[in-house]
Amino acid sequence: SAVISQKPSRDICQRGTSLTIQCQVDSQVTMMFWYRQQPGQSLTLIATANQGSEATYESGFVIDKFPISRPNLTFSTLTVSNMSPEDSSIYLCSVGTGESSYNEQFFGPGTRLTVL
Amino acid sequence: RKEVEQDPGPFNVPEGATVAFNCTYSNSASQSFFWYRQDCRKEPKLLMSVYSSGNEDGRFTAQLNRASQYISLLIRDSKLSDSATYLCVVGNEKLTFGTGTRLTIIP
Numbered sequence: 001s002a003v004i005s006q007k008p009s010r011d012i013c014q015r016g017t018s019l020t021i022q023c024q025v026d027s028q029v030t031m032m033f034w035y036r037q038q039p040g041q042s043l044t045l046i047a048t049a050n051q052g053s054e055a056t057y058e059s060g061f062v063i064d065k066f067p068i069s070r071p072n073l074t075f076s077t078l079t080v081s082n083m084s085p086e087d088s089s090i091y092l093c094s095v096g097t098g099e100s101s102y103n104e105q106f107f108g109p110g111t112r113l114t115v116l
Numbered sequence: 117r118k119e120v121e122q123d124p125g126p127f128n129v130p131e132g133a134t135v136a137f138n139c140t141y142s143n144s145a146s147q148s149f150f151w152y153r154q155d156c157r158k159e160p161k162l163l164m165s166v167y168s169s170g171n172e173d174g175r176f177t178a179q180l181n182r183a184s185q186y187i188s189l190l191i192r193d194s195k196l197s198d199s200a201t202y203l204c205v206v207g208n209e210k211l212t213f214g215t216g217t218r219l220t221i222i223p
Contacts, residue, residue, distance in 0.1 A: 001162075041215065042203065042213040042214060042215045042216055043160065043203075043213040044213075045210050045211070048210075058210070092159055092160075101207075101209060101210050101211070102147050102148045102207030102208055102209065102210065102211060103148065103207070104148070104150055104162055104165060105162075105211060106161075106162065107159040107160050107161070108159060109158070109159050110158075110159050112157075
């Protein structure tokens with residue numbers, strides 16, 4: 001499976017600021033995703049990062065709050081904008097095998113965000 | 117009804133015992149099924165895919181019952197290293213994760 005890295009691994013931020021999380025994969029992949037895992041909860045899909053076009057957001061998530069870039073097939077960024085304490089969470093990127101959004105996925109190590 | 121439901125546990129099981137988890141899903145059109153393992157403060161890792169014919173990987177056996185819309189995971193001869201949260205995952209237009217079942221293996 002692909003090797004996936006994320007930066008930063010953790011951060012503590014003040015409310016009202018923004019944080020950009022990077023996800024790097026060691027091979028070209030078609031499908032990349034961003035998830036959120038709030039304390040004590042399971043993973044929730046934020047959006048699918050599409051190379052060369054706008055990301056596809058899930059219900060409850062909007063581009064203004066979570067802008068995503070996907071400049072090529074090995075890299076993506078997620079920005080958490082105008083942060084509030086409710087954004088404190090673990091943010092994970094994942095890559096899918098094949099071309100379908102329901103194939104198995106492999107996850108990066110996550111970014112643990114705390115908003116004060 | 118939740119899309120994917122699991123018993124959150126915790127399951128506290130003595131080492132060497134057999135333990136089984138079940139998971140139910142609501143969308144009959146679901147196309148893919150997986151079990152993931154998540155250790156504390158780590159990312160989820162794929163444990164195994166689940167097929168209609170059932171599949172086995174060492175001490176782990178997964179089964180899918182499409183008619184009843186449930187998935188099971190059986191762990192035999194449990195080890196201390198099996199302690200983790202096990203996530204049931206169902207795929208359709210996206211992957212939907214259950215809240216996980218927490219397992220602790222007791223020496």
